[in-house]
Amino acid sequence: MERYLVISTDCHAGLPPGGYREYLDPQYRERFDVEIERQLEMARESRKSMLVEDINREWRRGREQDLTGAWDHDQRIKVLDGDGVAGEVVFCDGITENNSPPFGAGIGLSPVGADRELQWAGARAHNRWLAELCQMAPERRVGVAIVPATWDVDEAIAEVRWARANGLRSVMLPVVWGDHDPYHHPVYDPLWRICQELEVVVNFHSGAAESQHYFGRNWPPAPGGEPPLVGGMGIYVCEAVWVVARPLTFLIWGGVFERFPGLRVAVTEGTTSWVPHYLEHWDERYVDWHVTTKLGDYKSHLSMKPSDYFRRNVRLGTFLARREVVRRHEIGVENMMWGTDYPHPEGTWPQTHEMMTVSFEGVPHEELVAMLGGNAASFYRFDTEKLAPIAARVGPERGAIGD
């Protein structure tokens, strides 16, 4: 019986509140105790207006044990086996609002309103713990180190080196940069160079956006402040997808992939629906025509058209909805990678098999091999020989999904 190798390119892990204390450099532990209180307070405030506590509590009921896989190695192996997943790319924020690294170093990573020193401290604490988690099953886990690179590129490079030396083969950079330099600025070139050289995948994961624009000046919510603006959440869920893909416009037009042809960039949990429109739009602007002639030469530093860089250097790691799979040839079968988002409630776990059945109906075998695990294996450099026996034991059966 043949089984598919599934690699989830969007998984999350994080310690329960308080757990990060011992991973922090000692000088930050007192601040951490204050931070824990503040986080709890903010979570309470946030729940009043934004998150629906009932829905989340309901979703978690009966899954308490499985959700401890957010930080527990043995439980995590059991859950992923049960979900048919052999390999995973591991981001921070285990159960979203409950397991975020301290000091704003989580999935909402952003320099806006953050404290540079503390955010770095929080990121390093998570990276240390994550390295331990990944070392417990190095063939199955590619850990994503948090690197708040917009503060300081030298510090970012040092963290990339530390991550690589400690078995983490990927990094997550902020998707927003506030008043800092955007990613086409040459100041980042040494960072791209080291990522290319060490074969470290750069990830942009959906989360941060321009929330102060959506929710108003009292954001994040503070006790006694004004309620968030009506409509803010709708704007957020629409703009977040644009925000996470936005760095690509800067990297491509800035010539980053021209200078670093081996650099690999993943956009994670950002859907794939935008790809056909973006490629068309970028390429139109690249073709010399009437509308842009008066602006002079702005493309001779690029030897290929924008979509060529996208095809070569970029991959998308996310749940693939049926409507996206239907358009896979426009989006690019070779650019699409499945992600379960375990243990987040918006992910496919624990219905991954059912959702694959729906999404992939009629899709040929070779394309399934690519989207379920093949693309991810080569992009993140998984050792497929080591994964093969695991996939042969837990993967979805050929014929049960797809054509």
Added chain:
Amino acid sequence: MERYLVISTDCHAGLPPGGYREYLDPQYRERFDVEIERQLEMARESRKSMLVEDINREWRRGREQDLTGAWDHDQRIKVLDGDGVAGEVVFCDGITENNSPPFGAGIGLSPVGADRELQWAGARAHNRWLAELCQMAPERRVGVAIVPATWDVDEAIAEVRWARANGLRSVMLPVVWGDHDPYHHPVYDPLWRICQELEVVVNFHSGAAESQHYFGRNWPPAPGGEPPLVGGMGIYVCEAVWVVARPLTFLIWGGVFERFPGLRVAVTEGTTSWVPHYLEHWDERYVDWHVTTKLGDYKSHLSMKPSDYFRRNVRLGTFLARREVVRRHEIGVENMMWGTDYPHPEGTWPQTHEMMTVSFEGVPHEELVAMLGGNAASFYRFDTEKLAPIAARVGPERGAIGD
């Protein structure tokens, strides 16, 4: 012989340098003399690095007389007649970089880095002159008053009233808001109310964007400063289209069209290619599903799905390329309005007829009637009876374009 009524929903007019002096309130005239010098200096700096003076000069050669239609009534009538255009919506910035209202009140209207009092003064100077220009041919011209609304809503409302009382039936608002309130904030509700009540069309015109992100900290270019970042212009030409459509996300999700169902908003010179993707994306986020459930209710203030508001309240005024016309049923024939961009070099003038021939090949008569002028006539409330004899004299012949 039947001829089409053509209304160009994207035209530009502006005085030559120095001309705005007499339209300014007297207390700003000294500052204006300084500003003129600064503008010339900036234009020189800008030309060094960005705009290709040779290309622009070449394009203008032999068209000097026709280009004076940017400010001269008689010449303008002659040029538009010759281009087949009976009616027009008139924005600022006659010949782009040569005829911009003073103090940053032009097509790049933005509160970022601007002086509130001076920008208002520049806007009012242009509005006064534009009202005169439009009164010379009120049946043919809908003038677009400049309203830098993010500074102060009361001042904006007063300007809308002034504009309407002086024959200007449309306003242009900034497409970026910097640190000011975005357009879903209830502070703007009185502005939407007055625009709805006075039947004034709100326009967002492509121009301003987040240029300091694209070109670097030395933007706009100052003598002796660093050169702009490589790739900045490519990023600009891609992001500008997103930036000009971005307010729609805020207006729709903020419930503005729910509260003001008669409010009319045009997105100008922003292409139409993005529409199918945007509508799909907005509507997906509106449908209650798995991915967004944990965020709670964020849509019960909307009685329709986002694309319904778009179809009812929004129109697009721009050059319609062949590739857009081919997708017109996805984009929405009833939402598309032709624009020549006269007298800008990136527009269709003086090849409007030829470009219509290419764009509209095979398009049925009724759809042509809508896209060439019918949609614009009803949206901007042109008096089609008064325009009919002009169209019958200058419009493109039925059969010469389209099916």
